[in-house]
Amino acid sequence: MDYKIDTGLVAEHNAKLQGDLDADYAALGGMLARRGQDIEQITTLAQTFAVALPSWGVGTGGTRFARFPGLGEPRNVQEKLDDCAVINQLTRATPAVSLHFPWDKPSDPSALRAQAAALGLHFDLVNSNTFQDQAGQAHTYKFGSLTANGAAAREQAVAHNIDCIELGRALGSKGLTVWVGDGANFPGQSNLRGALERYLDSMKSIYKALPDDWQVFIEHKLFEPAFYATTIADWGTSFACATELGPKAKCLVDLGHHAPNTNIEMIVARLAQFGKLGGFHFNDSKYGDDDLDSGSINPFQLFLVFNELADAAQREGAAFKPSYMLDQSHNVTDPIESLMSSASEVQRAFVQSALVNRLELAAHQESNDVLPAAQALKRAFRTDVSAILAMARARSGGAIDPVACYRTAGYRAKAAVARPAKAGASGSGIV
Numbered sequence: 001m002d003y004k005i006d007t008g009l010v011a012e013h014n015a016k017l018q019g020d021l022d023a024d025y026a027a028l029g030g031m032l033a034r035r036g037q038d039i040e041q042i043t044t045l046a047q048t049f050a051v052a053l054p055s056w057g058v059g060t061g062g063t064r065f066a067r068f069p070g071l072g073e074p075r076n077v078q079e080k081l082d083d084c085a086v087i088n089q090l091t092r093a094t095p096a097v098s099l100h101f102p103w104d105k106p107s108d109p110s111a112l113r114a115q116a117a118a119l120g121l122h123f124d125l126v127n128s129n130t131f132q133d134q135a136g137q138a139h140t141y142k143f144g145s146l147t148a149n150g151a152a153a154r155e156q157a158v159a160h161n162i163d164c165i166e167l168g169r170a171l172g173s174k175g176l177t178v179w180v181g182d183g184a185n186f187p188g189q190s191n192l193r194g195a196l197e198r199y200l201d202s203m204k205s206i207y208k209a210l211p212d213d214w215q216v217f218i219e220h221k222l223f224e225p226a227f228y229a230t231t232i233a234d235w236g237t238s239f240a241c242a243t244e245l246g247p248k249a250k251c252l253v254d255l256g257h258h259a260p261n262t263n264i265e266m267i268v269a270r271l272a273q274f275g276k277l278g279g280f281h282f283n284d285s286k287y288g289d290d291d292l293d294s295g296s297i298n299p300f301q302l303f304l305v306f307n308e309l310a311d312a313a314q315r316e317g318a319a320f321k322p323s324y325m326l327d328q329s330h331n332v333t334d335p336i337e338s339l340m341s342s343a344s345e346v347q348r349a350f351v352q353s354a355l356v357n358r359l360e361l362a363a364h365q366e367s368n369d370v371l372p373a374a375q376a377l378k379r380a381f382r383t384d385v386s387a388i389l390a391m392a393r394a395r396s397g398g399a400i401d402p403v404a405c406y407r408t409a410g411y412r413a414k415a416a417v418a419r420p421a422k423a424g425a426s427g428s429g430i431v
């Protein structure tokens with residue numbers, strides 16, 4: 001494997017921390033044993049966890065007001081893969097990368113696929129982009145893409161999605177995520193029902209181009225860039241469209257794409273119940289589509305989402321396999337550090353949800369004993385599973401403390417020398 005950080009350095013880092021970790025792990029194991037839970041089983045489960053990285057997440061995003069480029073930012077998709085490889089080397093939880101076209105369009109897909117394989121990575125779902133005009137494109141998306149009034153713009157947007165499928169196929173991906181910013185800023189600007197009819201027509205053409213073993217995920221978002229009416233604003237619209245399109249179409253839940261206080265875990269439960277939960281974009285937010293690091297604002301919500309996923313997995317078994325991906329944007333942190341931290345926070349919620357005693361919870365629900373039911377969830381959520389996460393990483397070949405190890409390795413400083421700043425680096429995070 002083409003490891004980006006010297007494996008000897010990782011081993012040295014781990015050797016320094018192993019003693020303390022063993023002590024913390026033994027203490028946690030004893031506490032869990034008293035609850036009738038086997039820490040070894042949970043650690044093995046933690047080692048199975050994987051969340052895909054967004055290629056655009058390894059660059060500095062910014063906001064629509066400003067972008068403050070970071071040192072050593074990747075200048076192309078090959079360098080993005082190198083950064084993703086570091087994140088996976090140290091966390092062992094991020095073996096897949098989700099590409100965004102045309103930001104990451106490779107000139108030679110098979111060479112990119114080979115590079116990924118050499119780095120121990122593969123490609124998750126690919127993402128289309130019809131929310132921006134690209135240099136030289138014939139028809140603008142100013143007034144919409146898949147929903148545009150003009151047939152030429154719509155056809156162009158459909159053709160781009162079909163190109164994404166072809167590219168994704170060459171890269172070994174198995175799905176396409178479609179997020180469109182289409183909508184209206186003024187009442188009267190657009191016929192609300194007509195826009196959705198056009199969206200469905202366009203999506204039907206994209207759906208027809210899907211290979212047999214592919215899926216298409218519809219990503220909803222409440223608002224932005226359309227501030228009055230977004231065509232695919234909510235899970236209900238997403239669900240209706242996915243149902244109309246057919247079994248290969250499912251819904252994707254980006255945690256930041258809902259109104260504040262929305263009960264996202266209930267949306268997850270509904271979509272899982274009706275077989276339409278395709279996957280997630282994990283991030284955190286306080287106000288809107290803030291794209292903050294996972295678990296940085298509302299870790300309890302993240303836990304409750306995983307609690308629903310654990311319930312669905314118990315009901316449906318191995319067939320239940322939603323895709324997990326991070327979708328975040330950085331303005332004030334090192335993107336590699338933030339992505340490592342987010343991957344670990346999502347993994348933490350996954351592990352905490354495995355600590356919920358589901359039999360006990362069901363019994364409290366059955367007898368309408370509300371407080372112990374709530375406490376059963378809180379007990380799992382409050383358990384500090386850091387030692388399980390660190391042990392899972394160490395056993396899988398990663399770093400006990402990924403951020404500390406990354407800093408010791410000086411990867412960013414080396415990247416700053418190898419990658420002098422380039423004006424207008426691709427993959428803006430301003431959407």
Ligand code: PSV
Pocket residue numbers: 056127179219221254281289327428429430431
């Ligand atoms: C839109 O806000 C979104 O969440 C979609 O997933 C896009 O593809 C991504 O952000 C790009 O930044």
Ligand code: MN
Pocket residue numbers: 219254281327
């Ligand atoms: Mn998203």
Ligand code: MN
Pocket residue numbers: 221254256257289327431
């Ligand atoms: Mn978003």
